Amino acid sequence: MDFGIVELSRLQFAVTVMYHFLFVPLTLGLSILVAIMETVYVMTNRPIWRQMTKFWGLLFGINFALGVATGITMEFQFGMNWSYFSHYVGDIFGAPLALEGLMAFFLEATFVGLFFFGWDKLSKVAHLIVAWLVAIGSNFSALWILIANGWMQNPVGAEFNPMTMRMEMTDFFEVLFNEVAQAKFVHTVSAGYVTASVFVLGVSAWYLLRGRHIELARRSITVAAAFGLASAFSVVLLGDESGYSATHSQKMKLAAIEGMWETEPAPAAFTAFGFPDQEARETHYAIHIPYVMGLIGTRSLTTSIPGIEELERQAETRIRSGIIAYDALMHVREERENADPAETARFEAHSADLGFAYLLKKYVDDPREATPEQIVQAANDTIPTVWPLFWSFRIMVALGFGFIATMAYFFWCASFKGMNFPRPALHLAVWMIPAPWIAAELGWFVAEYGRQPWTVDGVLPTAMSVSALSMTEVAITLAGFVIFYTVLFVIEMGLMLKYIRKGPFQDVEETDAWVARHTERLAGRRNADATAMPAE
């Protein structure tokens, strides 16, 4: 197996997915914020809320275009670059992707056009419903994608079929209600809501600092702070829930995030700070907070959390068991229906560890011929590099608490200080705009890098998942994506900044004209024949 192609394919996936996720969180959150603003407009009939809807809706549209465009890459890249993964787990993993298209993506994409083009063709309430359908569609998309991703973290409801040489679904509802997927879904959409809230807050703060669009900016801050505060609490709590579910499903990831090399007696302490040392297998200068890790990870004071070294020993045992599964599988694969029942039983007894035998494929074609040193090496491979996980996680959490504090402060000002915001706080809000993106990317890094060396935890190693492509092919597409995405990013940022600088002036004029037109149209409709306005 060519190792270079694995690294290059991983790099391409990382680049394209992290780029995609620059746009997704804003889409998730801004779709809802815009729908909330339009709801207020429909309820109060005050034109300023329509101006807000139009203005933030325009920024939403610029962002949405790239989110959709870069999402297509993700949908196709599994087959292009990870064809063995696609074959091996497509029976389970493909279903949520297809369901996303059926249930969610069609909804948001069909109605997003009407959101922008339908102002003159729909009644107010119908247009509001369209705005909510876009928001619901976007958020449902996230649900299905996270069910797919959650299954890669915690592969439930499936088993290996020797006849087809792949994993097959045994229980759809286990896949659907996977606890990891559910916790990740709420955590991720909450992160999107925080992102959009920080974005709206920051841009509005910039207007206030320049004394522009005061009314619109104040109201926007109020909506963003209220929504952002609730979301920031949710993102931290559900992050904690993810940690709890990782205790059952991904012990190695949890131990690596913690820099916990040896199993500690329960309840384990939380390492707030330190320098993990992979070579020496210890964390230097660690500052421990007693009990906290045990409580987060197990919700009890008596259950212990295994450390990295204990997990490595368990992996070695499972590799040896996986070799037995592999040996029996070779027999069953050859003989098919005529397989010796004893061999079939032997395979079934060890099939849960088959993936661990595949870890050896990096070193030897036939895992049965692995030397003891190779087995030790493969067990060692199950330990991810600790320091990037350790630090990414801590920065993300610190930012999370920062969002709670900021949102709470602005919410307090909006509620009790008559929407008067002190200038230093406004400056902070502007500088904070990139923070949620950093937190979100770091969060995904922890989730995905922490899963290595697996694509599907305990089932399929990353090294085995790639397509049989040449380095040249992947290098061409990687270079293509990087150039292409950089150009698009520059264009996107240019347009965003242009429209933010321009501000909602156009929307003010347009709204005045539209309100007059709309009133006339509604009045006219009562007299004209019903077919003139088929939409209403």
Add this chain to the structure above:
Amino acid sequence: MILHTLIDYEVLRVIWWGLLGVLLIGFAMTDGFDMGVGALLPFVAKTDAERRVAINTVGPVWEGNQVWFILGGGAIFAAWPPLYAVSFSGFYLAMFVILAAFIVRPVAFKYRSKRDDVRWRTSWDWALFASGAIPALLFGVAVGNVIQGVPFHFTDDLHTIYEGAWYTKFIGLLDPFSLLAGVVSLSMLVMHGGAWLTLKAEGNVRDRARRFGSIAALVAVAAYALAGVWMAVGIDGYRIVGDYVTGGPSNPLHFEVEKTASWLTSYSDRPWIAIAPVLGILGGLLTFLGLRAGREISTLLVSKMAILGVISSVGLTMFPFIMPSSSDPRSSLTVWNSSSSHLTLFVMLVATVIFLPLILVYTAWVYKVLWGKVTEDDVTDNSHSVY
């Protein structure tokens, strides 16, 4: 869960083979006219106002239309994982070109009219042209390759291996027959785009769309007929030999396959499938006449009929093959050995039966809301909110 055994595995496979066709045809009928309008853009619209009219005829709907493409990818992944794994990695660089087009297109739609600069707008117009014409051509090229068989084989572990170096894998796709198939799909979608523009635009744009659309219709019919003749005399077919089960595990290596003289023997085995090519040719000719006569609504319908006929004729001719292997026929993917498991096919069918009709209903509603011509006045009046 035992509910899924209510429907036989082989029946589910045939249903999902049909649904694969429904998705491809749905994609070609909806996003097809978006691509066609893109490919026609430099020919039908000369001034900026005309270009904006042409773009805004698809402005509110292209986004939803494009989901047919994404759903097609997702459905192939879910229902035919080996097909997804083999075809997407096998056509690697061609897929990248298509992806690039599908990434540029949304951005071009959204961003084109957001600046007044002439160079900015002209660049995006060319991007719209390329992102319409190139995928329209490449989809046909891919089908041409599938008809002839693709050089790949499976290892015992079902890893896919492709024969040949990376450049032959890419340039090799562009053989004469596949290019002809590319001409069929490009001209068919241009014809469809012409029919759409005739319905949604007025004046110069409409007149030019009628002219170029009717030329495309004739090219499509001629190229399609030529491809049929070529398949009769010069292209190998494939067939499964020996005993095989239609409801067994999805493992291509459990089958034996050999090449035959021509695919067209399926027309003597199943004469009724001749209805598909007849619909294709008849639809193309009627679209030509409709465009000439200026019959707007019925022209769009017969153009859809042509698409239905052409795409389904490929599937029906090759059945039960989905993607034959030219270098190792045993590795060929067929309806009987490259689907998902019984349970997954069932679960996905239940979801499709519920959601596909819903999608069709709300898509139809959106088209109804947007019914009517797009005029230059519309575009200038709403300069800020339209493309």
